[in-house]
Amino acid sequence: MLKYIFKRFLWMILTIWIIVTLTFFLMHAIPGDPLDVADVGSSDAASANLAAYYNLDQSLPMQYVTYLKNVATFDFGPSMTSRSRTVNDMLESGFPASLQLGLATLFFSVISGVALGVFAALRHNRMIDYVTMILAVIGISIPNFIQSMLFINYIAVNIEFFPIARWGTYRHVILPAIALASGPMAIIARLTRSNMLEVLTQDYIRTAKAKGLSARKIVVKHALRNALLPVVTIMGALTAAVLTGSFVVERIFAIPGIGQYFVSSISNRDYPMIMATTVIYSSILVVMMFIVDILYGFIDPRIKLHAKED
Amino acid sequence: MKKSKLSLKVSTSLVAAAIFAAGCGGNDETTGNNNEGNGNNDNNNNSNQEASSDGDKILIYNNGEEPTSLDPPIGNDEYSYSILNNVMEGLTRLEQGEPVPEPAMAEDWEVSDDGLVYTFNLREDAYWSNGEPVTAEDFEFSFKRLADPETASPAAHHSYWIAGAEAFNEGEGSEDDVMVEALDDKTLEVTLENPVDFFESIVAMPQLFPVHKETVEENDDWANSPDTFVGNGPFVVSEWENDEYLLVTKNEDYWDADTVNLDGIEYVMVEDSNTAYQLYQNDEVHITGIPSDMAGELIDGPETAVYPRSGIEFQRFNVEEEPFQNTNIRKAFAKAINAQEIVDYITQENQPVMTGYVFDDFAHPAGGTYREEVGELHEFDPEEAQQLLEQGMEEEGYDELPEVTFSYNTDDLHHTIAQAVQEMLQTNLEVDVTLENQEWAVFLDAQRDLELQYSRSSFLGGYNDPMNYLDNFTTGNPMNRTGWSNEEYDQLVSDALAEPDPEQRFELMAEAERVFIEDAVIVPLYYYNSTFLEKPEVTDVVRHPVGFVEFKWADLQ
Numbered sequence: 001m002l003k004y005i006f007k008r009f010l011w012m013i014l015t016i017w018i019i020v021t022l023t024f025f026l027m028h029a030i031p032g033d034p035l036d037v038a039d040v041g042s043s044d045a046a047s048a049n050l051a052a053y054y055n056l057d058q059s060l061p062m063q064y065v066t067y068l069k070n071v072a073t074f075d076f077g078p079s080m081t082s083r084s085r086t087v088n089d090m091l092e093s094g095f096p097a098s099l100q101l102g103l104a105t106l107f108f109s110v111i112s113g114v115a116l117g118v119f120a121a122l123r124h125n126r127m128i129d130y131v132t133m134i135l136a137v138i139g140i141s142i143p144n145f146i147q148s149m150l151f152i153n154y155i156a157v158n159i160e161f162f163p164i165a166r167w168g169t170y171r172h173v174i175l176p177a178i179a180l181a182s183g184p185m186a187i188i189a190r191l192t193r194s195n196m197l198e199v200l201t202q203d204y205i206r207t208a209k210a211k212g213l214s215a216r217k218i219v220v221k222h223a224l225r226n227a228l229l230p231v232v233t234i235m236g237a238l239t240a241a242v243l244t245g246s247f248v249v250e251r252i253f254a255i256p257g258i259g260q261y262f263v264s265s266i267s268n269r270d271y272p273m274i275m276a277t278t279v280i281y282s283s284i285l286v287v288m289m290f291i292v293d294i295l296y297g298f299i300d301p302r303i304k305l306h307a308k309e310d
Numbered sequence: 311m312k313k314s315k316l317s318l319k320v321s322t323s324l325v326a327a328a329i330f331a332a333g334c335g336g337n338d339e340t341t342g343n344n345n346e347g348n349g350n351n352d353n354n355n356n357s358n359q360e361a362s363s364d365g366d367k368i369l370i371y372n373n374g375e376e377p378t379s380l381d382p383p384i385g386n387d388e389y390s391y392s393i394l395n396n397v398m399e400g401l402t403r404l405e406q407g408e409p410v411p412e413p414a415m416a417e418d419w420e421v422s423d424d425g426l427v428y429t430f431n432l433r434e435d436a437y438w439s440n441g442e443p444v445t446a447e448d449f450e451f452s453f454k455r456l457a458d459p460e461t462a463s464p465a466a467h468h469s470y471w472i473a474g475a476e477a478f479n480e481g482e483g484s485e486d487d488v489m490v491e492a493l494d495d496k497t498l499e500v501t502l503e504n505p506v507d508f509f510e511s512i513v514a515m516p517q518l519f520p521v522h523k524e525t526v527e528e529n530d531d532w533a534n535s536p537d538t539f540v541g542n543g544p545f546v547v548s549e550w551e552n553d554e555y556l557l558v559t560k561n562e563d564y565w566d567a568d569t570v571n572l573d574g575i576e577y578v579m580v581e582d583s584n585t586a587y588q589l590y591q592n593d594e595v596h597i598t599g600i601p602s603d604m605a606g607e608l609i610d611g612p613e614t615a616v617y618p619r620s621g622i623e624f625q626r627f628n629v630e631e632e633p634f635q636n637t638n639i640r641k642a643f644a645k646a647i648n649a650q651e652i653v654d655y656i657t658q659e660n661q662p663v664m665t666g667y668v669f670d671d672f673a674h675p676a677g678g679t680y681r682e683e684v685g686e687l688h689e690f691d692p693e694e695a696q697q698l699l700e701q702g703m704e705e706e707g708y709d710e711l712p713e714v715t716f717s718y719n720t721d722d723l724h725h726t727i728a729q730a731v732q733e734m735l736q737t738n739l740e741v742d743v744t745l746e747n748q749e750w751a752v753f754l755d756a757q758r759d760l761e762l763q764y765s766r767s768s769f770l771g772g773y774n775d776p777m778n779y780l781d782n783f784t785t786g787n788p789m790n791r792t793g794w795s796n797e798e799y800d801q802l803v804s805d806a807l808a809e810p811d812p813e814q815r816f817e818l819m820a821e822a823e824r825v826f827i828e829d830a831v832i833v834p835l836y837y838y839n840s841t842f843l844e845k846p847e848v849t850d851v852v853r854h855p856v857g858f859v860e861f862k863w864a865d866l867q
Contacts, residue, residue: 038386047464084384251581
């Protein structure tokens with residue numbers, strides 16, 4: 001097991017290095033200079049001084065080495081758009097909001113998605129099945145920014161309990177979390193439903209029934225556990241996506257998260273921020289995938305991680 | 311099982327409620343929930359609430375975004391300076407009524423006969439928010455810091471008025487050669503490169519605000535936190551949650567504190583204009599911008615405030631590319647585009663149409679505005695445009711006009727304007743123009759490198775003088791971006807800079823503008839407006855055509 005983890009860890013480092021390298025050369029290949037984006041009529045001398053300040057006057061390989069050092073030490077230096085603050089500062093101050101929102105989103109989407117899926121499967125081809133699946137289709141097909149705007153324009157302005165926007169209390173989390181959660185919820189519900197339907201026809205379910213187990217025990221202990229495997233698979237990517245914030249929803253609800261940086265850093269050619277967001281997202285993603293792989297073993301004992309070594 | 315049943319109930323009912331509410335819709339009436347609108351941050355779970363207790367006059371202003379930096383030479387944008395302008399103060403400040411400098415940190419000043427040496431006398435009761443007196447050394451340090459290549463200020467060119475600053479910024483001169491000197495604690499002597507009489511309004515600009523020397527020398531990050539920020543303006547920074555809000559409260563030690571009516575200003579950072587509009591409707595902010603898709607509907611509304619802005623929307627020709635090497639062809643294009651229609655039907659914010667290049671409302675020494683004294687130099691004239699085009703094509707020996715591509719940066723408004731321009735050129739000149747859009751940074755890069763043939767442009771004025779505009783098109787200026795170079799124009803601009811007599815100087819500048827318009831280097835479109843929604847209880851917010859929002863005189867009734 002330890003050997004497996006160590007091996008996976010090395011692979012993770014290698015993956016991140018490849019991503020970082022690709023990103024570095026891609027972002028330098030985009031036309032447009034980070035220092036010119038503001039277009040404030042700087043003199044040539046001022047632009048040259050700024051370039052020197054950000055080491056942009058160095059050769060590309062030199063800059064690459066500097067970046068690798070920054071990535072290794074998780075110190076990305078000052079942002080090119082918000083110069084007084086370092087990239088680390090900006091991400092640290094924004095991460096808690098994105099994390100809270102992300103956890104609420106995960107909570108909403110997983111709990112309601114699984115529950116909806118299970119109920120739909122148990123009441124296959126009946127009213128509740130159709131209703132949940134219609135909900136799922138709506139959840140997938142209305143983009144979260146449309147939902148956000150609808151929530152603000154029709155719910156928040158009418159129900160005092162929900163603030164229109166901004167951040168601070170649990171009440172601020174609910175509407176954006178629902179907007180963000182409805183898509184993943186729908187995917188999870190559909191996945192759970194189809195897997196449940198398949199699992200419920202298996203022989204061991206019949207056996208369990210024959211043994212006289214209660215319906216609840218059959219569903220929770222035998223059916224659901226097997227049906228959840230595909231759901232766990234998508235949890236890795238979902239968690240990474242949700243924890244790193246959402247550009248659109250955070251913007252609409254004026255949430256001070258980090259989602260904005262994933263998009264604005266690119267239009268601003270904010271090189272240090274692009275590198276930082278890339279590293280963060282890819283790290284969370286590979287770590288989550290690793291956790292998912294470990295989880296497989298716990299949920300389904302038939303999957304053995306260290307089978308090869310044995 | 312019980313658990314998941316319960317959460318199913320909760321979540322489905324939430325989703326159902328959401329869909330129901332979205333479905334019935336149509337309720338525009340917002341019941342004013344004023345609880346959160348009194349400046350109490352009770353929607354923030356923050357501890358320091360004393361500053362904004364009940365009954366205080368806290369104006370809530372949507373700043374749109376987080377300030378880039380509260381360090382004067384670094385921030386250099388509206389998000390930063392709309393705050394900085396109210397927590398710091400330069401040697402002068404623009405008056406409440408007209409954009410004319412009045413004494414601020416400097417109580418008075420003398421100018422030498424040749425117009426080159428300014429001696430500012432600082433007021434005795436000028437203090438930093440940490441209690442220390444504001445000294446001439448602070449100013450000397452700050453002006454040199456703006457020019458210092460190590461500071462790498464994007465706004466360094468605003469120091470170039472001071473003799474020696476440009477060379478220092480270019481890495482050639484030394485700090486000691488920058489001609490700003492503290493004669494004693496309260497006397498500052500500045501020697502200029504040229505005898506520009508508008509220097510007294512230059513020193514009102516946030517780029518030239520002083521900083522507290524010791525604080526800045528000790529701590530590089532001094533401007534990042536309310537605990538370390540040291541200001542000298544009508545307000546002090548009290549609370550700051552990045553990307554959420556920044557609260558400033560009245561500075562009781564400010565020399566003119568009696569004039570200040572507000573107890574504080576809460577700058578909130580709500581980027582999405584629709585969300586901001588809903589917050590405004592719900593009385594959670596006092597001032598915010600107008601969502602651009604609602605401009606036509608709101609522009610004449612009772613709560614809409616329109617301020618003229620020194621800034622222009624225009625188009626550049628690349629005079630190095632065919633067919634725009636020909637003056638008459640350029641002129642034909644310029645005269646074939648009806649800017650009034652663009653303002654009336656597209657932007658819908660009542661922007662004044664340009665009849666020249668320089669901002670109309672600059673004060674002219676003869677008494678009126680610049681435009682009144684100089685006269686209109688450009689107008690829409692489709693018939694003359696047609697003649698000019700024929701003439702130009704004959705001069706170049708064209709049977710058919712070479713292909714023309716108009717480029718703009720990707721944006722809904724620019725796209726619509728480009729389409730209208732395409733239509734006007736087709737109707738008035740029978741010229742087919744291809745449209746092309748590019749992402750902002752790509753577009754800007756191509757425009758600077760003269761890779762675009764004909765492109766959209768804008769310029770926001772920084773200081774209160776026609777020179778702010780005219781300087782841009784001198785040969786080799788980074789703002790030129792047309793390939794245009796005209797000796798007569800360059801000479802007129804440099805003569806104007808060297809001219810100490812105001813009347814003479816304006817004469818030279820007006821002549822330069824005539825040369826520029828006669829050569830049709832640009833297509834003038836319209837001057838900008840700043841438009842805001844302001845609650846009726848808000849009074850005396852000052853926005854000059856140049857500079858940034860002033861809350862020194864503002865009040866909540």
